[in-house]
Amino acid sequence: MNVLLWHVHGSWTTAFVQGRHRYLLPVTPTRDPDGRGRARTWNWPASVVERSPAQLEHADIDVVVLQRPRDEWLLHDWLGPRAARLPKAFVEHNVPQGMINEMRHPVADRVDVELVHVTHTNALFWDGGSTPTRVIEHGVIDPGYCYVGDLPHIAVVVNEPGRRGRVVGADLLAWLAEIAPVDVFGIGVRALAGSFASARHAVTLYEDLPQHALFDELARRRVYVHPFRWTSLGLSLIEAMHLGMPVVALATTDAHDAIGGAGVVTNNLARMEFELRSVLGDISLACARGIDARQRAAERFGLERFLEEWDALSSQLIAERSVA
Secondary structure, three states: OEEEEOOOHHHHHHHOOOOOEEEEEEOOOOOOOOOOOOOOOOOOOOOOOEHHHHHHOOOOOOEEEEOHHHHHHHHHHHHHHHHHHOOOOEEOOOOOOOOOHHHEOOOOOOOOEEEEEEEHHHHOOOOOOOOOOOOOOOOOOOOOOOOOEEEEEEEEEEEOOOHHHHHHHHHHHHOOOOOEEEEEEEHHHHOOOOOOOOOOOOEEEEEEOOOOHHHHHHEEEEEEEEEEOOOOOOOOHHHHHHHHOEEEOOOOOOOOHHOOOOOOOOOHHHHHHHHHHHHOOOHHHHHHHHHHHHHHHHHHEEHHHHHHHHHHHHHHHHHHHHHO
């Protein structure tokens, strides 16, 4: 099967392209968001191939995975009338923003596309109208148990915290730094440089590390904190659980269901501080909680289940389009 998709979310795509198909990724000369091509910080299999818009015009394509409204516009611009005949799924990675009654999805009331949410929270809040809709939860490549926890630091992974601000809990980093040293990993974290001069403990920023280096660094930190207020479930949280890290998260979006009883999930900052100080001061407790988190992640977010659900959907879309 030839699957066309754009490189939008690196971690999600890393899991998706582990399937048994051929994955066509648009690439433009500047590798801009319209065509980033293959990842440079993730290790993707040889079945992921880059194709220019001109090459895609006549390429064999069985299924299209859209992730942004612009993807569909590009599809029609590059492929012409053929684009309308291709089986399509639209993956919604994000929770909607705005007033509840205004959370209308861009592909609402469509019969020619399947809307796929990555969390049940997304599905609950987005109004998809009559568009066929389902939830396929995240799958993660298991990096193996890597936890060391020798640094009594708090780890946070967040992209573009300067732009996204309170949505991703960027304002809570200074509060966390009153408890222990905080190490922030992600794209665009250098925008926070100079923001924590008055904090009791240091906040160290690590910009856009390759995946293997990121995992090595995370595994040395004592505890992972997920301070996101209103985003879809971050894959970094699930990856930290797979590493065997103890996790502490705000009780928002799908964090409670994802972590279950294998970590601390609360909106009470006093309780969060108590739990953080407990694991920061007790490596044995941190290890025990991390083992529970790893088991939970393996049971809930295994790669095999994720790929099987996507295979089933792709086959269904192709069959439906061949009958239409």
